[in-house]
Amino acid sequence: MRVPGPPRARVLWPALVLGLGGAFAFSMWAGALRLPWSEVLWILAGGPAASPTHGAIVMRVRLPRALLAALVGASLGSAGGAFQALLRNPLADPYILGVSGGAALGAVAALSLGATSALAVPAAAFAGAVASMGFVYVVARAHRGSPHTLILAGVMVGSFCSALLLFLLWAAPADPARAAVFWLAGDLSGADPGWLPAAAAWASVAFAGLWAQSAALDLLTQGEDVAADLGLDVGRARLLLLACGGGLVAASVALAGLVGFVGLVVPHAVRALWGPAHRRLLPASAALGAAFLLVADGVSRTVLAPAEVPVGVITALVGAPFFLYLLRQREGRP
Amino acid sequence: MRAQIEASHLIRRTLARKAGALALVLGAGALAARAAVWTDALGRRVEAPDRPGRIVSLVPSVTEILFAVGAGDRLAGVTRFCTYPPAARRLPKVGGYADPSLEAIVALSPDLVFGAADSTPPALIRRLEALGIPVYVVYPRSLRDTVETIRTVGYVAGVPEGGRAVADALQNAVERVRSAVQGLPRPGVLLCIMVRPLVVASPGTLGHDLLEAAGGRNVVPPGTARYPTWGAESLLAADPEVIIVSPHPGEPVPERFFEQWPELRAVTSGRVVRVESDWLHRPGPRLAKGLWALARALHPEVFRGGEGR
Numbered sequence: 001m002r003v004p005g006p007p008r009a010r011v012l013w014p015a016l017v018l019g020l021g022g023a024f025a026f027s028m029w030a031g032a033l034r035l036p037w038s039e040v041l042w043i044l045a046g047g048p049a050a051s052p053t054h055g056a057i058v059m060r061v062r063l064p065r066a067l068l069a070a071l072v073g074a075s076l077g078s079a080g081g082a083f084q085a086l087l088r089n090p091l092a093d094p095y096i097l098g099v100s101g102g103a104a105l106g107a108v109a110a111l112s113l114g115a116t117s118a119l120a121v122p123a124a125a126f127a128g129a130v131a132s133m134g135f136v137y138v139v140a141r142a143h144r145g146s147p148h149t150l151i152l153a154g155v156m157v158g159s160f161c162s163a164l165l166l167f168l169l170w171a172a173p174a175d176p177a178r179a180a181v182f183w184l185a186g187d188l189s190g191a192d193p194g195w196l197p198a199a200a201a202w203a204s205v206a207f208a209g210l211w212a213q214s215a216a217l218d219l220l221t222q223g224e225d226v227a228a229d230l231g232l233d234v235g236r237a238r239l240l241l242l243a244c245g246g247g248l249v250a251a252s253v254a255l256a257g258l259v260g261f262v263g264l265v266v267p268h269a270v271r272a273l274w275g276p277a278h279r280r281l282l283p284a285s286a287a288l289g290a291a292f293l294l295v296a297d298g299v300s301r302t303v304l305a306p307a308e309v310p311v312g313v314i315t316a317l318v319g320a321p322f323f324l325y326l327l328r329q330r331e332g333r334p
Numbered sequence: 335m336r337a338q339i340e341a342s343h344l345i346r347r348t349l350a351r352k353a354g355a356l357a358l359v360l361g362a363g364a365l366a367a368r369a370a371v372w373t374d375a376l377g378r379r380v381e382a383p384d385r386p387g388r389i390v391s392l393v394p395s396v397t398e399i400l401f402a403v404g405a406g407d408r409l410a411g412v413t414r415f416c417t418y419p420p421a422a423r424r425l426p427k428v429g430g431y432a433d434p435s436l437e438a439i440v441a442l443s444p445d446l447v448f449g450a451a452d453s454t455p456p457a458l459i460r461r462l463e464a465l466g467i468p469v470y471v472v473y474p475r476s477l478r479d480t481v482e483t484i485r486t487v488g489y490v491a492g493v494p495e496g497g498r499a500v501a502d503a504l505q506n507a508v509e510r511v512r513s514a515v516q517g518l519p520r521p522g523v524l525l526c527i528m529v530r531p532l533v534v535a536s537p538g539t540l541g542h543d544l545l546e547a548a549g550g551r552n553v554v555p556p557g558t559a560r561y562p563t564w565g566a567e568s569l570l571a572a573d574p575e576v577i578i579v580s581p582h583p584g585e586p587v588p589e590r591f592f593e594q595w596p597e598l599r600a601v602t603s604g605r606v607v608r609v610e611s612d613w614l615h616r617p618g619p620r621l622a623k624g625l626w627a628l629a630r631a632l633h634p635e636v637f638r639g640g641e642g643r
Binding site: 031032033051052056057060061062065114166170178179182187189192304305306307308 | 557569
C-alpha cells in the first residue's frame with residue numbers, strides 16, 4: 001500500500017523541473033554583456049554567432065559556469081540533507097565535519113607554497129577535505145559513537161585547521177592571501193571547464209550511493225537505537241553515508257571553494273515544503289540546490305557588473321531572509 | 335573623514351607652494367631642541383624634530399622615498415615588505431606593514447615614524463603617540479598625491495632639496511609623457527593587478543592615473559570597488575586593445591592566463607604586456623619607470639627607445 005505523501009507532493013516534480021529550468025535560463029542570460037535572449041538561444045542551438053566574442057561568452061564562459069553552479073549546488077544540497085539526518089542536527093551543513101577547515105587549509109597551503117599549476121589548489125582542497133573527514137571519522141569512532149561526538153570532533157578538527165590557516169594567511173605575502181580569501185568566499189570562476197565531465201561522473205556515483213541509503217536515513221532520524229532495533233546496521237550505513245556525502249562535498253569544494261549556506265538552507269526548505277522522506281528529499285534538495293546556486297551566481301555576476309561579487313555573499317543575503325520566512329510559515333501552521 | 339583628508343591635502347598643497355615652507359618653526363629659542371609642526375595627510379598635528387635622526391618607516395613606498403631623497407642613512411627600522419632599494423633589506427625589521435610590533439618599534443627609539451592611512455593600524459598610531467613618538471601619516475591615492483607625498487616626506491625628514499628634486503623629476507617625467515601622447519589615439523587598456531582571480535584597476539587608483547597619463551583609456555568603468563574582481567565575460571565584453579599584467583606569487587607567468595581567449599584583440603595582436611607591479615602600484619619615485627613602460631606598451635611608434643626619448 002502506498003503511503004500518501006504530504007499534500008504538496010504532487011506538484012513537487014513539475015515545480016522543481018520548472019524552477020531548475022528557469023534558474024538555468026536566468027544564468028545563461030545574466031552577465032556583464034547584454035545579449036538578447038534570441039541570440040543566446042541561437043548560439044546554444046549551434047547557430048553561428050554574430051561575433052566570435054558572443055560565441056565565446058555563451059559557449060565557453062556562461063555554459064560551463066552554469067553547469068558548474070548546478071553541479072556544485074546539487075552536491076551541496078543533497079549532501080546537506082543527508083548530513084542533517086545523519087547527525088540529527090538542524091544546524092548541520094555539508095562542511096560541519098571539519099571539511100571547511102581541512103579544505104581551506106589544503107588550498108591555502110598550496111597557494112602559499114607557491115603552487116602555480118591550475119590543478120594544485122583543487123587537488124589540495126580535495127585532499128584536505130577528505131583527510132579532515134577521515135580524521136573526524138576515526139577519532140569520533142563514528143561506527144558506534146553518537147552523532148554529537150561526530151559533530152564535536154568535526155568542530156574541533158575544523159578549529160585546529162582554522163588556526164593553522166590563520167597562521168598561514170598571516171605569514172603569506174599579500175597576493176596569495178588575497179586569492180585565498182576569494183576562494184574561501186566561494187568562487188565559481190576558477191574551475192577549468194575540462195574538469196566538468198569527470199566531476200559530474202564522480203558526483204553522480206556519490207549521489208546514487210547516498211540515494212540508495214534513503215531508507216537508512218529515514219530510520220536514523222528516529223535515533224540510532226530505534227534504527228538498530230528495526231534491523232539497521234548503523235555502523236555500515238554511517239560509513240556509506242559519510243563516504244558518499246563526503247565525496248560530494250569534497251568535489252564541490254575542489255571546484256568552487258567554500259560556497260556557504262546552500263547546503264544548510266536548501267534541505268530545510270525542501271523539508272518544509274514537501275516533507276522529510278529522504279527518497280524524495282535528496283533528489284529534491286539536489287534540484288533546488290542547483291537552482292538556488294544558479295540564480296545566486298547569476299545575481300553575483302550582474303548586480304555590480306562588470307565586477308563580480310563573491311557568490312557566498314549572495315547565497316546568504318538571499319537565502320537567510322527566505323529561510324526565516326519559511327520558518328515563520330511553518331510555525332504558523334497548526 | 336573623506337572631506338577632512340581632502341581638505342588637508344589641499345592645505346598641504348597650498349602651503350607647499352608657498353616658498354616651500356610647510357613647517358612652522360615653534361617658539362625660537364624657547365625650546366632647546368628645534369622642532370617642527372606638520373599637518374599630515376589625515377589632518378593630524380605632528381610635532382617632530384627638525385631633522386629626525388632615527389626614522390622608522392612602516393610603509394614600503396615611504397622607505398623607497400626616504401632613500402631616494404637622501405635620508406636612507408637615518409632609517410632605523412622598516413617592515414619586512416620594504417625590499418627596495420636593496421639597502422633597505424639590511425635594516426632592522428619591525429614586522430609587516432599592517433601588523434608591525436609596537437615593542438620592536440619602541441626598541442629602536444625612533445624620533446619619527448612614518449605610517450600610511452590605509453595600512454597602519456590606527457590603534458598602533460595612538461599608542462605610539464601616547465609613548466611620545468610622533469607618527470606622520472601619508473595617504474597617496476593618485477599620481478598627483480604621490481608627487482606631493484615625495485615632496486612632503488623630504489621636508490619632514492629634513493631634506494627639502496632632496497624631496498623637491500625627486501618630486502620634480504617624477505612630475506617632469508609625467509609632463510613629458512603627457513605632451514608626447516597629446517593628440518594620439520587612446521587605446522583601451524586593462525590594467526590587471528593579478529589574474530587568479532582576475533583583479534583589475536578601476537578609476538580612482540594610481541595605476542589608472544598612470545595609464546591615462548601614458549595616453550591610454552581605462553576600459554574599467556568607475557564602480558564600487560577600486561580593485562574589482564572580473565569574470566571572463568567582462569574581459570571578453572571589454573575586449574581591450576592592450577592588457578597590462580604583472581607577475582604575482584600565485585602566477586609567475588600571468589600572460590599565460592590570456593592565451594585561453596584567442597577572441598581578445600590584445601591576444602591576437604600580441605599586446606599583452608608585462609610591467610613590474612611595484613612600478614605601477616607603489617606610490618614612489620619608481621612610478622616614472624612604470625609610466626615609461628606603459629607609454630612604450632601603448633604607443634610603441636612614439637616611444638621606441640629607452641626613457642626620455
